[in-house]
Amino acid sequence: MARKKAWLPQIGIVATYVGRSSRMAKGGYNVRVVAEACGGRMVVEGIGRRGVAVRFTIKRENLAPLQPGLFD
Numbered sequence: 001m002a003r004k005k006a007w008l009p010q011i012g013i014v015a016t017y018v019g020r021s022s023r024m025a026k027g028g029y030n031v032r033v034v035a036e037a038c039g040g041r042m043v044v045e046g047i048g049r050r051g052v053a054v055r056f057t058i059k060r061e062n063l064a065p066l067q068p069g070l071f072d
Contacts (some may be wrong), residue, residue, distance in 0.1 A: 002034075005020065005058075006060065007063065007065060008060070009042065009060075009063055010033070011033055011035060012019055013030065013032070013033050013035070013038070013049065014030060014031070014032050014033075014042075014064045014066060015030075015031060015032075015033055015064065015065060015066060016028035016029065016031075016062055016064045016065070016066055016067075017028060017029045017030075017031045017044065017046070017058055017062055017063060018062055018063075019058070019062055025027060026035060028064065029046055029057075030046070030047075030066070031044035031046040031063075032044065032045045033063070034046070034055060037057050040059060040060050040061070041057050041058060041060060042057070042058060042059075042060050042063060043055060043057050044055075044056060044058055044063075046071045
């Protein structure tokens with residue numbers, strides 16, 4: 001059985017975080033990759049509930065590239 005190759009985002013790129021939380025939008029959550037952490041995790045920055053930037057750590061496998069043409 002072939003394994004899906006994991007997408008490795010570069011630092012500074014905008015990506016989509018698709019988590020399992022029911023509070024998130026169905027299409028995902030747009031985040032900016034800040035740094036690589038240990039254990040296959042990435043430090044990302046997103047906009048929080050009060051409109052300020054929030055940094056959090058997520059698993060790399062939950063990141064996906066943006067849809068084509070989203071910010072063109």
